[in-house]
Amino acid sequence: MAVHSTAEAAELVERARADIAARPAANRFLDLLESREVPPERLGALAGEEYRIVGSDRRSFALLAARFPNPPAGDLFLSLAQGEARALRLLLDFASALGWGEHELTTYEPRPQAQSYPAYLAWNAVYGTSSAVALAMLANLAEWGAYCARAAAALRTGYDLSDEAVGFFRFFAEPPPGFGEQATALIAAGLGAGEDPREALRAARMLHAYETAFWDSLAEGLG
Template sequence: MNDDIAGLVARAQREIAKQATGNRFLDLLEAGAVPAERLGWLAGELYRLVGSDQRSQALLASRFPAPPAGELFLALAQGEAEALRLLLDFATAVGMGEAELEAYEPLPLAQAYPAYLTQVAVFGSSSSMALALLANVDESGGTYARVAAALRSRYGLTEEAVGHFLFFAETPPELLDHAAAVAAAGIAGGESPDEAVRTARIVSALETAFWDTLAEGLTSAG
């Protein structure tokens, strides 16, 4: 990662830190205080989110087909497809088959995150999506790792059942290097660094909104 992109990532992370509010759903999950019904909600919301994100990354690949961007966004779309496949194991473990996932009515605010990614895919720059990945990967990956651990320790789920969360817990270093190259190429080509930082900040805020929506109305007693 070159110094300019490293500086943008650091700038975005400072902006993200200013708006950090914690993750109440995760705190409740680690306490075993999320009822079984909400785990079904989690499966249903992720089913919509990941399916949308897969299409958003594919759209970005069609808008920016030249390397390095096209290759990155195709890889991200393929990753979302694999994550969607793994999600079915979690859904089955919490009593949600494919018919139930299709019939599930999503919570509007939980779907603000994928809706914004679609907006970026349609109107945004290649560097914006790349920087959002780089600036948020540690926080997001840590969240998914903790979700997987809590589901296993508190709810007795198998490693296979939490494979979706483990998949997002770690991002291959070569993918991050590729994202840095896309961000650098986009900025060098005239894309706005301010827009890229803004996108990273909003992505983080809407990830928080996703988890907050799932926690709404819950207490420590479940």
């Protein structure tokens, strides 16, 4: 199967989204957060896990930009790396509001299950195709954004954190301007060059499963 047009790439995106929608997963951590049942130490764990994830993802996107430097891939992956750099600065505001500084973030012991998401993205940065990464990110974007919007609202209303403190979650609640169009163009270009659409669909499913694992790990032992 070869994809040669943006319309065909968009159809592949819809297939990936439908596949993910058919595998619904409850987010118990956010349910608990909204009911104010997440203790402060677990909020610190959220900051600690994200600190490692954002740092890893930034390097992964930079590596992808180096592997696929030509447009549209290079431009998209470089912008994602730059976005992670901004997110890291916003995450420090969240950590600070919890009383966490650089020492706490760097010495935090991550949960293996929570770190499966960045590990898989890093594997794709080394071995994956450009279309697989683009499809995985695009197909899962709406769910991730909705989770971040819920987290920002719950932290503001239930934990009295400031707008600045929840800026990290607000940043990810909305997709980057033009990301959908850029990612779809990249999928079309990659698959038109011979990249396997089955690998792209598999990457989307896997990334969804690893994101679910992240939230599940944060809820472990609560409630």
